[in-house]
Amino acid sequence: MKKLLVVLSIVIFSVVIFGGKIEEIQKRGVLLIGQDPAYAPFYGINENGKRIGHDIEFAKILAELLGVKVKFVITNWDGIIPALMTNKFDIILAAMTITPERALKVNFTIPYYQTGQALMYNSKKYPDGLSIKKVSEMGEKVKIAVQLGSTGEIAARKFFPKAKILTFETVDAAAYQLITKKADAMIFDDLYYGNLVKKYPLIKMDSSLLTKENLGIAVKKEDIDLLLWLNTVIEYLKTDGTFEQLKQKWMIDYKW
Amino acid sequence: MNKLNKNYLQKFIAYALLILILFIFYFEMSKTYPFNWQKVPFKYMNLYLEGFYMTLKISVFSIFFALVIGMVFGVMKTSKYQILKELANTYTTIFRNIPLLVIILIVYYGIGSMIEISAMVGAIISLSLFEGAYVSEIIRGGIEAVPKGQVDAAKTIGLSTFYLYIDILLPQAFRTTLPALTGQFISLVKDSSLASVIALQELTMVGRQIATSSFASFESYITVAVFYFTITALLQLxxxxxxxxFAIV
Known part of the structure; x- marks a missing residue:
C-alpha cells in the first residue's frame, strides 16, 4: 500500500510539473503521429496515396477518443526516435518493437501487438521442411535473406552467426531470393506469411518462432499523462475485441 | 542502297537486338517472378505522377540555380583577383569532395535545425550547391578555351571586363561546354533520387513506398526507371x- 502511494504520488507529481500532454493535443486539435514511409501490413499506402493499415486505423481510433484529427508526420526510420524527442510529433505508432535500449530514450506503452520472427523456405528446394535446428547445423553454408534494418536481420545474425546474411530493401525482394534459390531461408515477421504465400505459393513457414516481439507506442519521457491514458486505451481495445478485428482485417483479409 | 538507307538499317538492327535482349531477360525472370503489372504501376499511377512531378520540380529549380552558381564561380575562377579565385576554388574543393548524400543530410538536418526548411527546399539547396561546383569547373574550362588573342584584341579596342565576358567569353564558353553541361544536368536528375533520404516524396521515394505497400518490388523499381529515363532522354534530346x-558550320 505504501509503495503504491509512493508510485501514485510520483505519477501525480510529474503530471503536475510537466503539464498535461493530452490537454496540449486537444487544444491543438491534431494528434501528430510519427511513422516512416511504409511497413505493410501495419502501415502503407493505397492506390490513392492514402495511408492505410493496422496502425493507421488504430491511430484514428486514438484521435477519435481524444476528439481531435490525426496527422501523420513521415520521417525515415533511423531518425524517428530523435524526431520524437525534438517534438516533431506526439507519439511513434509505427509497429515499433519494445526493446530495453529504446526504452532508455522513450517510454513505451504496454504491447498492443505481439509478433514473432519466423523461418521461411522454398518448399520445392526443401520438401522435407526446414527448421531452426537444421539451419544452425548447416553453419556457414546457409544463406539467409532478410530485410535491411529489420528485427528479422537482428534475429538472423543472433541465431545463425555463421550463416551468410543477404539484406534486401523489401520483404518481397527477400522472398524472391527463396524462389530463385539464391537464399536457403528467410527470417521475417510471421504475419507477412499470409501475404507472401499469395504471391509465391512455394514458400513455407516453419511453425516454431525464433523470437517473439512486443510492439508498443513510443511516448516522450515526460509525457506521463499520455502514457497512462494510452495504456488504458490499449487494455480496453484488447478486451473489447477491437484489436482482434483489426488483425483479421489488415493482416489476414486485406489484399496488399 | 544509298548511304542514308544503310545507316537506318543498321540503327534498326541495333534497336531490334537491344529489345530482344531485354525481352529475353524479362521472359527468364517471369518464369520465377509473378509480374503483376495491373496492380503496379497502373493502379498507383497517380502517385507515380505526383512523384514524377516532384522530381521534375526539384530538377528544374536545381538546374537553374546550379547554372547560376556555376556561372558566378566559373567567372570568379578566371578573374585576375586572387581572392575571388581562391574563394571559388575553395567552394569547388569542398563540394566536389563530399558525397551528395552527406550534403543533403547536413543541409536538411543542420540548417534545418536553425531555420525551418521543407524537405523540398533542402533538396534544392543541396543539389544546386553540389552540381554548381561541377558546373563552375565546366564553365571555367569553357572560358579558358577561348583563344587568348580574342581577349587581347578586346582589350586593345577598349572593351570593359564586363562586356568582355558578356559579348566575347561567355557566349563561346556556353557553346563549347553545352555537351558537358547536358551531361551534368542528366546526372543532376538522377542524383535527385538521393533526396528520398530526407523522406521527400519524389519519384524514388514513391517507388520504394509502393514497393513496400504492394508486395510488388520489381514492378515498382522498373516503373521508376522508366520515368527517370523519360526525363533524362528528353534532356539529352x-x-x-x-x-x-548554336553550332558554327
Missing part, C-alpha cells in the same frame, strides 16, 4: 537540339 542550333 534538348541538349542535342541546342548544340545544333
Amino acid at each position: 534538348l541538349g542535342k537540339f541546342f548544340e545544333r542550333r
Whole structure:
C-alpha cells in the first residue's frame, strides 16, 4: 500500500510539473503521429496515396477518443526516435518493437501487438521442411535473406552467426531470393506469411518462432499523462475485441 | 542502297537486338517472378505522377540555380583577383569532395535545425550547391578555351571586363561546354533520387513506398526507371537540339 502511494504520488507529481500532454493535443486539435514511409501490413499506402493499415486505423481510433484529427508526420526510420524527442510529433505508432535500449530514450506503452520472427523456405528446394535446428547445423553454408534494418536481420545474425546474411530493401525482394534459390531461408515477421504465400505459393513457414516481439507506442519521457491514458486505451481495445478485428482485417483479409 | 538507307538499317538492327535482349531477360525472370503489372504501376499511377512531378520540380529549380552558381564561380575562377579565385576554388574543393548524400543530410538536418526548411527546399539547396561546383569547373574550362588573342584584341579596342565576358567569353564558353553541361544536368536528375533520404516524396521515394505497400518490388523499381529515363532522354534530346542550333558550320 505504501509503495503504491509512493508510485501514485510520483505519477501525480510529474503530471503536475510537466503539464498535461493530452490537454496540449486537444487544444491543438491534431494528434501528430510519427511513422516512416511504409511497413505493410501495419502501415502503407493505397492506390490513392492514402495511408492505410493496422496502425493507421488504430491511430484514428486514438484521435477519435481524444476528439481531435490525426496527422501523420513521415520521417525515415533511423531518425524517428530523435524526431520524437525534438517534438516533431506526439507519439511513434509505427509497429515499433519494445526493446530495453529504446526504452532508455522513450517510454513505451504496454504491447498492443505481439509478433514473432519466423523461418521461411522454398518448399520445392526443401520438401522435407526446414527448421531452426537444421539451419544452425548447416553453419556457414546457409544463406539467409532478410530485410535491411529489420528485427528479422537482428534475429538472423543472433541465431545463425555463421550463416551468410543477404539484406534486401523489401520483404518481397527477400522472398524472391527463396524462389530463385539464391537464399536457403528467410527470417521475417510471421504475419507477412499470409501475404507472401499469395504471391509465391512455394514458400513455407516453419511453425516454431525464433523470437517473439512486443510492439508498443513510443511516448516522450515526460509525457506521463499520455502514457497512462494510452495504456488504458490499449487494455480496453484488447478486451473489447477491437484489436482482434483489426488483425483479421489488415493482416489476414486485406489484399496488399 | 544509298548511304542514308544503310545507316537506318543498321540503327534498326541495333534497336531490334537491344529489345530482344531485354525481352529475353524479362521472359527468364517471369518464369520465377509473378509480374503483376495491373496492380503496379497502373493502379498507383497517380502517385507515380505526383512523384514524377516532384522530381521534375526539384530538377528544374536545381538546374537553374546550379547554372547560376556555376556561372558566378566559373567567372570568379578566371578573374585576375586572387581572392575571388581562391574563394571559388575553395567552394569547388569542398563540394566536389563530399558525397551528395552527406550534403543533403547536413543541409536538411543542420540548417534545418536553425531555420525551418521543407524537405523540398533542402533538396534544392543541396543539389544546386553540389552540381554548381561541377558546373563552375565546366564553365571555367569553357572560358579558358577561348583563344587568348580574342581577349587581347578586346582589350586593345577598349572593351570593359564586363562586356568582355558578356559579348566575347561567355557566349563561346556556353557553346563549347553545352555537351558537358547536358551531361551534368542528366546526372543532376538522377542524383535527385538521393533526396528520398530526407523522406521527400519524389519519384524514388514513391517507388520504394509502393514497393513496400504492394508486395510488388520489381514492378515498382522498373516503373521508376522508366520515368527517370523519360526525363533524362528528353534532356539529352534538348541538349542535342541546342548544340545544333548554336553550332558554327
